[in-house]
Amino acid sequence: MSSKMNNYVRKNLPAGLSKWGFILLGVGLVMAVIAYNNNPLRASFASLIGFMFLLSIGLGSLFLVALEYLAGATWSVPFIRIAEILSTLVIIAPILAIPVLLNMHDMYEWTNKAVVDASHALTQKKAYLDINFFYIRFVSIISLLGLFYYIFTKNSLKQDITGDQKLTTFNVKLSALFMPVFAIGLSLLAIDFMMSLEPKWFSTIYGVYYFAGSFWVAIALITLFAVNFNEKGLLGTGINKDHYYSLGALMFAFTAFWTYIAFSQFMLIWYANLPEETFWFIPRMTGGWGVISIGLIVTHFVVPFFMLIQRPSKTNPSRLKLVATMVLAFHIYDLYWLIYPTYSRIQSVKQNDASLISSPFFGWIEISYIILALGILLTVFSFVGKGKNLIPIGDPKLKRAMDFHL
Amino acid sequence: MDKKLYSVAATFGNADDIILATGKIASAGYTNYDVNTPYPIHGMDDAMRLKPSKIGYFTITFGLTGTALILWLMYWVTTTDYPQVIGGKPFFALPAFIPITFEATVLLAAVGSALSLFIYFFKFPNNSHPLHDTEYMKSCSSDKYGIYVEAKDPLFDEVRIKALMHECGAENVYDVNYEEDFLTAKFEIFDKKFIGALIVLAIIVSASTYLHLNKLLYMTPFNWMMDQPKVSAQQKSTFFADGFGMRTPVEGTVARGNMPYAYKGQPDEAGKYLTNPLQNNDKNLALGKAKFLTFCSPCHGNTGMGDSRLNGQFPNGPTLHSDKVTNWPDGNLYHVITEGQNVMPGYFRQVTKDERWAIVLYLRTLQRALNAKEGDLK
Incomplete structure (x- = not known):
C-alpha cells in the first residue's frame, strides 16, 4: 500500500552550502598539507580531532536513524533524511585518520616495543593493543557500520519511490541488530583512537563519554540544518514549534547527560585517588590545561544548559541555531581537551621540560584541520544531499510526523 | 439573600468546539475568562493566548536557593563546625559535594514549585470559588468542556456572550450566581473538624506503626558494633595454632617508632x-x-x-x-x-x-x- 506524500515539491539545497563547503575544503586542504609538511606529528594530532569530530557526527546521526526505527518515533521523521545524509560521515571520516595511522608510532606509545616491555601494565595489555589487531578492529567496525548505513539509507530512499511499508518493517528489525554493534563499535573506536593515547590509563565509562558528546553534536547539527531548511521552506509543509521544542529538549537533555557522565568519570577517579588513574587528570588540572578544563565545564555545560533551560528558548529558531552552532565548537573543544594533553606530554619529554606537560598547544595547525573537517562536512552534505528529497516522502509515519503535537 | 451574577458559562460536547469558542472569546477581547476541561487539551494555550507560565521563575529561584544553602551548609560544617580529614581530601572537597548540591537543588526546586503553585497561583488557603457545586462544574469534571466569562470583565455583555456561545455550538449555557456575602466570608483553615481529623489520623498511624514494629514484627536492635568478628582481649584465638590473639614481633625486627632504649638502668x-x-x-x-x-x-x-x-x-x-x-x-x-x-x-x-x-x-x-x-x- 502506498502512502506517499504527493504534495511535496523537491527544492535544491541552498547554493551557499556547497559554495562554502568547497571554500572551506579548499582552504582547509591547502593549510592541512602545509601543516603536515611543517610538523607531521602535531598535524596528526590535529587530524585526530578532525577525525573524531566527523566520526562523532556520523555515529550520532546513524544512531538517531536507528533509534527512530527501533522506538517507532514519529516526531523525528521530517528531518530523518538530514540525519541519514549526515551519517555518510561514518565512512568518509576515516580519510582524516590517514595522518594518524601514518604517525602511529610517534603518537601511541604502545606501538613502541621497548616502552611496552619496560612496563608491566602495558605488557598485560599487549594482546589488545597490537597494531594488526588495531587495524582489524578499525576496518571491521567502520565497514560493519558502513554496511548498516548503506542498508538503512538504501531502503529509505527506495521507500521514497515505492512507498513500500515493508521497508520500514525491515529497517526496524535491522536497527535492533544495529544497536549492539553500534554500542561496541563506538566504544572500541573511542578507546582505540583516544583512550589508548595514554595506554596505561583506563576508564570504563570512556565509550559512554564519547557517545554522549557524539549524540549531542549530531542532534545540534541536525537542529541547525532542520531549522535553516525549514525557514527556507525545504521541508515540505514545514515543521512546527513542537518539533523545535523536541530538538531543543533533546539537545538540553544531552547537555545534562554529558555532564553527568563526565562528572561521574572525574569524581570516581578523584575520590579513589589511585595513582594509576589520577595521572590522566593531574596534567589537565594544572597550569594552562587547568584553565582549559574550567573552560570545558563552562562551555560544555553551563552555557548551553542555561541557554536552553527556559521553555520559550527551545522553540525560538534563532536561539536554537545559536546554541547548535556553539555546540559544534564546544564539541571540538571537548575533543581537543581529550586528545591534546598527550601532545603536551610528548613535547615535554622531547624538549626535556616538565612544565610543558600542563601547557596547551593551539595554533594555525589545529585550526587548519578544523577548517578541513568543516569543509568535508559541508561538501559531503551538499554532495550526498543533492537531488534527494529532504523529507522521506514515502515513510508511512510522515503524515503523523508533520502534524506532530506534544 | 441576594444573588449576584458571577459569570456566564457554557459547556461543549467536544474538544474542537471548545477551542473554536475559546478563540472567539479571546479575539473578542475578553480577558476575565477561563476554560475548564476534564483533561489538558493541545492547542489550548494558543487559543487562550496564554503567556508562558511564571512558575519557572519560582522554580529557578528555589533551585538556586537550594544550591546556595546546601553549599553554605557543607562549607560551614566541613571547615568551621566540625573539620575532619576524610580520605586525605581537603576540608571543603567540592567534587564530593556536587551530587548533594544537585539533590538539594532539585529537592528545593520541586518542593518550592509545588508550594508556590498552591500559595501563589491557587491562593491557598482560600479554597472557595463561586464555581464550586454548580451544575456547570459537575459536567466539566466528567465529560464536558466548559468555558466561562466573568461578569467583572469590562466588555461583559450577557446577551452577546450567550449568543456567541450558542453560535459556537454550546450544549448548555448557565448563569453562575454567588451570594452577596461570599466575598467577605472567612474560610477557616484551622477548622475544628479538619484539625480533629489530622489528630485522629496521627494517632492511628503512630499506634499502628508501634504495634507493627514492636508487637507483630519484633526486630532485634541494631548491634553490629557489638558483635564484631575480631579477637577481644582475653579471648582465645581460633586462627593461630597457639591460641594467642596478640603476636610477638618477628625475631630480629623492631616495630616502627619503637626503637629499644639503649641505656636501660644506666x-x-x-x-x-x-x-x-x-x-x-x-x-x-x-x-x-x-x-x-x-x-x-x-x-x-x-x-x-x-x-x-x-x-x-x-x-x-x-x-x-x-x-x-x-x-x-x-x-x-x-x-x-x-x-x-x-x-x-x-x-x-x-x-x-x-x-x-x-x-x-x-x-x-x-x-x-x-x-x-x-x-x-x-
Missing part, C-alpha cells in the same frame, strides 16, 4: 652519651610545654617547683630547680623521664622520644628563668 651512661637532638626553637618549646603541663606538672608543679596541687596526697614530687637536677646533663633528665626514678614511673609509653627531648628543652628553659643572666634580657 643513668650515668645516658647522661654521658646522649645529647638533645632537638633545636631550641619556639615550636619545640611549645611542644615541651604542652607535654610538661600534661605529664610532669601533676607532681612537679606547673613551673617545676615541686608545689603541685596534689601535694600531700601523693608522695611529693621534688623540685626540679635543685642543684642536683640543674647540673645534670640532658641525657640524665631524658633517662629519668624514660625509665622513672624512685616512685616516679617511666613515661616512655605515653610520651614519644621527641616529646621527651622537648620536655627536657622546656625544663632547661624553666631552670634558666630562675637563674637568668644579665644577657638574657636582651
Whole structure:
C-alpha cells in the first residue's frame, strides 16, 4: 500500500552550502598539507580531532536513524533524511585518520616495543593493543557500520519511490541488530583512537563519554540544518514549534547527560585517588590545561544548559541555531581537551621540560584541520544531499510526523 | 439573600468546539475568562493566548536557593563546625559535594514549585470559588468542556456572550450566581473538624506503626558494633595454632617508632652519651610545654617547683630547680623521664622520644628563668 506524500515539491539545497563547503575544503586542504609538511606529528594530532569530530557526527546521526526505527518515533521523521545524509560521515571520516595511522608510532606509545616491555601494565595489555589487531578492529567496525548505513539509507530512499511499508518493517528489525554493534563499535573506536593515547590509563565509562558528546553534536547539527531548511521552506509543509521544542529538549537533555557522565568519570577517579588513574587528570588540572578544563565545564555545560533551560528558548529558531552552532565548537573543544594533553606530554619529554606537560598547544595547525573537517562536512552534505528529497516522502509515519503535537 | 451574577458559562460536547469558542472569546477581547476541561487539551494555550507560565521563575529561584544553602551548609560544617580529614581530601572537597548540591537543588526546586503553585497561583488557603457545586462544574469534571466569562470583565455583555456561545455550538449555557456575602466570608483553615481529623489520623498511624514494629514484627536492635568478628582481649584465638590473639614481633625486627632504649638502668651512661637532638626553637618549646603541663606538672608543679596541687596526697614530687637536677646533663633528665626514678614511673609509653627531648628543652628553659643572666634580657 502506498502512502506517499504527493504534495511535496523537491527544492535544491541552498547554493551557499556547497559554495562554502568547497571554500572551506579548499582552504582547509591547502593549510592541512602545509601543516603536515611543517610538523607531521602535531598535524596528526590535529587530524585526530578532525577525525573524531566527523566520526562523532556520523555515529550520532546513524544512531538517531536507528533509534527512530527501533522506538517507532514519529516526531523525528521530517528531518530523518538530514540525519541519514549526515551519517555518510561514518565512512568518509576515516580519510582524516590517514595522518594518524601514518604517525602511529610517534603518537601511541604502545606501538613502541621497548616502552611496552619496560612496563608491566602495558605488557598485560599487549594482546589488545597490537597494531594488526588495531587495524582489524578499525576496518571491521567502520565497514560493519558502513554496511548498516548503506542498508538503512538504501531502503529509505527506495521507500521514497515505492512507498513500500515493508521497508520500514525491515529497517526496524535491522536497527535492533544495529544497536549492539553500534554500542561496541563506538566504544572500541573511542578507546582505540583516544583512550589508548595514554595506554596505561583506563576508564570504563570512556565509550559512554564519547557517545554522549557524539549524540549531542549530531542532534545540534541536525537542529541547525532542520531549522535553516525549514525557514527556507525545504521541508515540505514545514515543521512546527513542537518539533523545535523536541530538538531543543533533546539537545538540553544531552547537555545534562554529558555532564553527568563526565562528572561521574572525574569524581570516581578523584575520590579513589589511585595513582594509576589520577595521572590522566593531574596534567589537565594544572597550569594552562587547568584553565582549559574550567573552560570545558563552562562551555560544555553551563552555557548551553542555561541557554536552553527556559521553555520559550527551545522553540525560538534563532536561539536554537545559536546554541547548535556553539555546540559544534564546544564539541571540538571537548575533543581537543581529550586528545591534546598527550601532545603536551610528548613535547615535554622531547624538549626535556616538565612544565610543558600542563601547557596547551593551539595554533594555525589545529585550526587548519578544523577548517578541513568543516569543509568535508559541508561538501559531503551538499554532495550526498543533492537531488534527494529532504523529507522521506514515502515513510508511512510522515503524515503523523508533520502534524506532530506534544 | 441576594444573588449576584458571577459569570456566564457554557459547556461543549467536544474538544474542537471548545477551542473554536475559546478563540472567539479571546479575539473578542475578553480577558476575565477561563476554560475548564476534564483533561489538558493541545492547542489550548494558543487559543487562550496564554503567556508562558511564571512558575519557572519560582522554580529557578528555589533551585538556586537550594544550591546556595546546601553549599553554605557543607562549607560551614566541613571547615568551621566540625573539620575532619576524610580520605586525605581537603576540608571543603567540592567534587564530593556536587551530587548533594544537585539533590538539594532539585529537592528545593520541586518542593518550592509545588508550594508556590498552591500559595501563589491557587491562593491557598482560600479554597472557595463561586464555581464550586454548580451544575456547570459537575459536567466539566466528567465529560464536558466548559468555558466561562466573568461578569467583572469590562466588555461583559450577557446577551452577546450567550449568543456567541450558542453560535459556537454550546450544549448548555448557565448563569453562575454567588451570594452577596461570599466575598467577605472567612474560610477557616484551622477548622475544628479538619484539625480533629489530622489528630485522629496521627494517632492511628503512630499506634499502628508501634504495634507493627514492636508487637507483630519484633526486630532485634541494631548491634553490629557489638558483635564484631575480631579477637577481644582475653579471648582465645581460633586462627593461630597457639591460641594467642596478640603476636610477638618477628625475631630480629623492631616495630616502627619503637626503637629499644639503649641505656636501660644506666643513668650515668645516658647522661654521658646522649645529647638533645632537638633545636631550641619556639615550636619545640611549645611542644615541651604542652607535654610538661600534661605529664610532669601533676607532681612537679606547673613551673617545676615541686608545689603541685596534689601535694600531700601523693608522695611529693621534688623540685626540679635543685642543684642536683640543674647540673645534670640532658641525657640524665631524658633517662629519668624514660625509665622513672624512685616512685616516679617511666613515661616512655605515653610520651614519644621527641616529646621527651622537648620536655627536657622546656625544663632547661624553666631552670634558666630562675637563674637568668644579665644577657638574657636582651
